[in-house]
Amino acid sequence: MPGRWWRSLRVRFEPPPIADSLWRRALAGCPLARRLDPERQARLRQLATVFLARKNFHALAGAVLDDYWRLLIAMQACLPALQQGAASLRGWREILIYPGEFKVRRSHHDDRAGLVTDGDEVRVGEAWERGPLVLSLADVQLDLEQPWDGYNVVVHEMAHKLDMLDGPPDGVPPLVQIPRRRWIEQFQLAYDRLVNTPPDGHTSPIDHYATESASEYFAVVSELHYSQPALLREAEPAIADLLEAFYGRSPAEGCEPPGFRRSR
Template identity: 65%
Template sequence: MSAVWWRRLRAYVTPPLLAEEPWRKALDGCPLAQRLDLARQNELRRLVGVFLARKRFHALADAELTDAACTLIAMQACLPVLRQGPRSLRGWRDILVYPGEFRVKRSHHDDRSGVVTETDDVLIGEAWEHGPLVLSLADVQLDLTHPWDGYNVVVHEIAHKLDMLDGPPDGVPLLPPSIPRRQWIVAFQRAFDLLSNDVARGRDTLIDPYGAESPDEFFAVTSELHWSQPSVLRRADASVAELLEAFYGPSSAPA
């Protein structure tokens, strides 16, 4: 076994703590992390070290991806797993970063007619089951500049990753024993149905209407609100807000 291979293996199994200088620089650039208490900041620093050791970043379409930008992405990606731990980031390795919005081709097969329709979707983020995390760097930077506006693309996509740990996304992630699965399903289904009904009737909603696309998008959208605008989430649905706090831990956003 070569010395280089052994060092890489050791860094993967027991990643070193993120060094002080890059940690402080990232903390200065991430308001969501700045407001954590010291104990959770220390845990976040450990998780970021694990993330950077075990994930691989890929700059696409000439994206200018610096080490500092990677650390800021890792920091936001680890916020939702502060309570779940590094094992909740298993099953995937790569982060693909575009400079801005990116296009994805979709094919839809209509079972009744047999017709296949192809469309181009313009996205700012995407999470593949057992595959990469895909992000728009411009939107990552926008979220860091406006941390309390209710949106965070990294948190959104990590929520999808957590949702997919037990199979295709359905809005029900792997839950700790302290959260009854039935309670989660009932509360989230009721809230999703209410949002879908309001969106269908053209009513204004506190929760982003995109959450009405599907139960898994509802979970991801409300996860963004938990970290960025928890007071809005509580006004929209107190039961969902309570369950997300039990799952993620307290939000670091201003009250």
């Protein structure tokens, strides 16, 4: 029989459970989580409990957060980490929530002219290496309302977080059962195919924004895995196979309307 000391230690280090009523409400509001089988739903609930205990949410610029919205964000953030486990949540603690789009200051270096210029970029999400996850609450809500449209800002930024577990983002997250060489070769081939497609002749379901970098390509196709896996498999079957091996079977299988994509 555990003594009082052991019970007090468990209370201190075990995260508080998610109330049943809150979990049921959030599950009803998150189509991706709702379509998981019972076993994966149970694991998602456990992982979301850990996530909420480890991460600090900060509502900025008038954004309003309550336990329901924190849980909805945690559930979507934990979906890409579900197969990797709680260890994949390491290395960062803060989540910054804006009510809508936000601006970030960026420096651009022109190699030919040798000039550096600063400017503002409008974002709906951002992930910093060993830093915060930054999200637009309006876009999180839109993704919940339109789950099969090819986009999910939380999944996109969490893909970056997984990518950065072993260093700067390069489109290659830590791999356990997937051969690293196979991943790099297949992603490079797919990335090159997209880069070599002119934007005005773009017909791929993979948003041309993915050509920004190998890291952005991984994040964009991760969104498709969770929202339009059939279109991803049609366009890049090898990438679809690798993402299914990495993330597990998509909860969107059989749900996404063919060919529909929201404008980025």
